Amino acid sequence: MNTITLEPAVRDFLDVVRADLADLDPEERREILDGLEADLGELVAEQGPDALGDPHAYARELRAAAGLDESAASARKRPIREAVTAFLDACHARFDAFVERLPADAKPVLGWLRPAWWMLRAWTAVQLVDVVVGDGPQSGLSLVPTLGGPGLPVLAVAVALSVLLGAGRIWPGGEGVGARVLLLGLNALGVVAATFLVPMAASGWQDPAYERGWQDGSSSQTASPSDGLSVNGEPVRNVYPYDAQGRPLTGVQLFDSSGHPLTLTNDPYNEGDGWGDFLLVPWLNGKTEQFNVFPLAEQREDPSTQEPVGTPGLQAPPFANVPPVTLAGVTPTRTAR
Amino acid sequence: MDTTQLLKGVLDLAVLAVVDGEDGYGYDIVRRLRDGGLSEVGDASVYGTLRRLYSAGALTSYVVPSEAGPHRKYYGITPTGHAQLKQQRDDWTSFATTVSALLQEVPA
Numbered sequence: 001m002n003t004i005t006l007e008p009a010v011r012d013f014l015d016v017v018r019a020d021l022a023d024l025d026p027e028e029r030r031e032i033l034d035g036l037e038a039d040l041g042e043l044v045a046e047q048g049p050d051a052l053g054d055p056h057a058y059a060r061e062l063r064a065a066a067g068l069d070e071s072a073a074s075a076r077k078r079p080i081r082e083a084v085t086a087f088l089d090a091c092h093a094r095f096d097a098f099v100e101r102l103p104a105d106a107k108p109v110l111g112w113l114r115p116a117w118w119m120l121r122a123w124t125a126v127q128l129v130d131v132v133v134g135d136g137p138q139s140g141l142s143l144v145p146t147l148g149g150p151g152l153p154v155l156a157v158a159v160a161l162s163v164l165l166g167a168g169r170i171w172p173g174g175e176g177v178g179a180r181v182l183l184l185g186l187n188a189l190g191v192v193a194a195t196f197l198v199p200m201a202a203s204g205w206q207d208p209a210y211e212r213g214w215q216d217g218s219s220s221q222t223a224s225p226s227d228g229l230s231v232n233g234e235p236v237r238n239v240y241p242y243d244a245q246g247r248p249l250t251g252v253q254l255f256d257s258s259g260h261p262l263t264l265t266n267d268p269y270n271e272g273d274g275w276g277d278f279l280l281v282p283w284l285n286g287k288t289e290q291f292n293v294f295p296l297a298e299q300r301e302d303p304s305t306q307e308p309v310g311t312p313g314l315q316a317p318p319f320a321n322v323p324p325v326t327l328a329g330v331t332p333t334r335t336a337r
Numbered sequence: 338m339d340t341t342q343l344l345k346g347v348l349d350l351a352v353l354a355v356v357d358g359e360d361g362y363g364y365d366i367v368r369r370l371r372d373g374g375l376s377e378v379g380d381a382s383v384y385g386t387l388r389r390l391y392s393a394g395a396l397t398s399y400v401v402p403s404e405a406g407p408h409r410k411y412y413g414i415t416p417t418g419h420a421q422l423k424q425q426r427d428d429w430t431s432f433a434t435t436v437s438a439l440l441q442e443v444p445a
Contacts, residue, residue, distance in 0.1 A: 031388060031391075031392075032384075032385070032388045034400075034410050035362065035363055035400070035407075035408065035409055035410025036363070036384065037406075037407035038362065038363075038364075038403065038406060038407045038408060038409045038410070039362065039363035039364040039367075039380070039384065039409075041406055041407065042364045043364055043380065058380075058381045059381075061379055061381035061382050061385065062381040062382075062384055062385045063385065064382075064385065065348070065381060065382040065383070065384070065385025065386045065388075065389065066384075066385035066386070066388045066389045066392075067385075067389045067392075
């Protein structure tokens, strides 16, 4: 019997035996398993894979005959790190055995998934930082993390580190039980985080107008009418506030909870100033135009020349009065934010 | 009678004996033992015994690469192994003779 073809069954079998002997000293284990592959291969070539039998019983027999008694090994209470190593090795062996059984054309896909995961976890880590320290969650995540500027270089560095980690070149990649557990934990965290961050980033990416609108609104402290309040997707033409007694108010200044002015667009159709037949006239704070003070005055516009005509004025509110309202159980005093 | 218990006691001796004539690799040694009549000997028991005898210095080992598959690990006997074999053979012979004599006095 000169030719020994490597049976997958032998590999599987050997993986389990190896895992069962994981508590042995590595040198000892290598010694006891060396050459076993050839022996098992020949056994299978001669008698078929069924001759292999139960790998666990085999490992026990091997251990007993070699004088490395299992009871003795477990009696001298194994340190926790060895137990963890053995457990991780056993899981790895099972996974390897599973991969070995996959159809041949599925294996390259798995091979590609590894570097793909390295990239994804780097991206996830940077996005997580973006969410924690950056303006991530409010703006929706962009596909490339921003980090308020250096997002792309940071992402590149993160990918490089992740790949080195995956290749076991830097800690906590590679050997050592502490490093392995830490890496496992980080990967698990990455999987969980990625399941949240990927959909967030994907939706942010599909709706760039939303993000742009938010950024415009936040970056300009002076009221800019380029983009503003909308209802049901339509730009709001004007706002008519009423007090609790239902009486119309003028000169009401509106801000959101972050202190950003709530403004209207002065250019809903993207064709120069105005709504076609009238212009919105801002209130003034000194010389600063304020488009977040309501109601805004309107001024007629000549459709042909687009020049304002006449004098600006407040339009009649939609209702002369509205029903009075109350806020049950809340005293209308305000505390400074 | 459970021969596996008996086998345990003499497996070292049996393995040393079959390696003594000619070096061999694991499965080859299993085959020699079975051909010699120890049909119930387990592969793993033999391999474990080989490793233990090697650790004790009774056997030497060397690897023979194979083009077609994984390398084979050959075992050969050392002077220590020779001495052990001789000692155990004498012990066995004397033990077996004693037990045989005892048995002959018992009416069948």
